[in-house]
Amino acid sequence: MRTLDDSKRKAILKAGMDVIAEDGFHAAKIAKIAERACVATGSIYRYYPNKEAIIVVILEQLWGDLAREMRLLTPRADLSPVEKLDMTVDLVFDIFTGNTALALIFVNENHQFLSKGAGTLKHNYDEFLDLGEEIIREGVDHRIFNAHIDIKIFRHFIIGAFRHLLQQWTLDPESMPLNRVRQNLKFIIKNGILHHPTKK
Amino acid sequence: MRTLDDSKRKAILKAGMDVIAEDGFHAAKIAKIAERACVATGSIYRYYPNKEAIIVVILEQLWGDLAREMRLLTPRADLSPVEKLDMTVDLVFDIFTGNTALALIFVNENHQFLSKGAGTLKHNYDEFLDLGEEIIREGVDHRIFNAHIDIKIFRHFIIGAFRHLLQQWTLDPESMPLNRVRQNLKFIIKNGILHHPTKK
DNA sequence: ATGAATAATGAATCATTATTCATTATACAA
DNA sequence: TTGTATAATGAATAATGATTCATTATTCAT
Known part of the structure; x- marks a missing residue:
């Protein structure tokens, strides 16, 4: 059984922090956060239920x-x-x-x-x-x-x-x-x- | 020649102020501002080029x-x-x-x-x-x-x-x-x- | 009164993006 | 080694709401 990767959860959090800091929460795009974290946009939703949860x-x-x-x-x-x-x-x-x-x-x-x-x-x-x-x-x-x-x-x-x-x-x-x-x-x-x- | 009505410009400004205060700029909807000001949504654009201009x-x-x-x-x-x-x-x-x-x-x-x-x-x-x-x-x-x-x-x-x-x-x-x-x-x-x- | 000129309307357009989901890839238990 | 559960993917969806624009109504100079 595959398990969720905690380092990936952290990478998403870090990317989210950087992008939200740069662009502001509203303008921060999930696609950009995903790119920074080197994951697909859909993968973010494995780790966080939505954008708000990240911040x-x-x-x-x-x-x-x-x-x-x-x-x-x-x-x-x-x-x-x-x-x-x-x-x-x-x-x-x-x-x-x-x-x-x-x-x-x-x-x-x-x-x-x-x-x-x-x-x-x-x-x-x-x-x-x-x-x-x-x-x-x-x-x-x-x-x-x-x-x-x-x-x-x-x-x-x-x-x-x-x-x-x-x-x-x-x-x-x-x-x-x-x-x-x-x-x-x-x-x-x-x-x-x-x-x-x-x-x- | 019809002229723009300054009391309407003020009404839109006042409605914009109230709605933006209530809901925040981003969540403030032009439709709601228009309703409060008793004008059609499109009329707002006669007086202000866009939502940002109001604030x-x-x-x-x-x-x-x-x-x-x-x-x-x-x-x-x-x-x-x-x-x-x-x-x-x-x-x-x-x-x-x-x-x-x-x-x-x-x-x-x-x-x-x-x-x-x-x-x-x-x-x-x-x-x-x-x-x-x-x-x-x-x-x-x-x-x-x-x-x-x-x-x-x-x-x-x-x-x-x-x-x-x-x-x-x-x-x-x-x-x-x-x-x-x-x-x-x-x-x-x-x-x-x-x-x-x-x-x- | 008349008829430009333009104000007013609000339904339709259009762009934007968060989120979903059908599909594929991978890790792990047996 | 194999089967399966589930992680990963990213194109498609779906919702949102600002702005446009074709149409109608009104004002005002003549």
Whole structure:
């Protein structure tokens, strides 16, 4: 009895990621994905029930990986909330720095597929964000973070800022090195734009 | 000689705005827009060469209006950079507060059409953002804003944060009143999340 | 009133692509 | 080695929906 080939499933996923990143989900053609993966168009349907399933798996993995890392990070008692916040930013930047295609998919497609699939995707995404919120709450409890800021709003604030900056980076990586973006992002979310003169 | 009816052009634009906001540009059907505007599908093509032109006009007007307001705001000598920054935030919130459909179009479609059309759209959008940058630069010169923050990054930071917050608001306006979002946004961009104890 | 000129109509066209499925090739159990 | 289950194939299908265009209705200058 022949069996499905897992390396082929991966090849299709990778090809799907690249083509969807290049052309956008809607314009991404199954024929092109098949060609990139070196399989026939029909073969794709042995491994994934439809085009949507491909991107859903990509996003499920992304948020699954990030949620797993966050489960390790949040409970650490040896780190301050500020350190945890910085490390979360690093975590996310590190994932996308090495994978422009994944960055593009997050930037352009994430939202519209959040509610698609069995529910794993939304679950992973929410878990990641809830763990992030946990860090903020810890900081507020420690009087390190400002208690007057609405945590839910702050969380969306950061996601949105990050997403848009990542998008600008994919459009023109030269003029906006991801490292500078990272440093500025960390600084702004902590200190804002106002100049705080430090006493001599 | 019969003439094209400007009220019909407006009706089509309004219907297009509503339907595109509801269904997204791609899923928005010309037939539905025509029905809402109480015209035949073919009539739409008397007023707009294609579906894309409709959304481009909507976005051109949005950024045109905002750029015009900014041209009045930035040169005012009676306002501090902080006040100008706050007023810019108010300006943008005010436009979208009364127009959920326009908010949805900004949130979901703006980026992909930025480079479409004759160039007016991109021009208006850039002008608005450049004038915003102007305010930041003025604040830096006055030692009110932090000189170490990359202005271009800060600008994308705010747009992204704003867009995502607006999106959350369109998804669930109850749980996230736009007024609370507005206040938090103003506070965070100025002060960040860190708690700055004020001397007694 | 009249008759160009052109606005309005909406059924038909046409292009596009995801998906299916009849057929062929291949891996594996016996 | 052989038979069979099923993987692989890619041409054909089928659905979709933007746009066209032949026809009809309306406006307006004369």
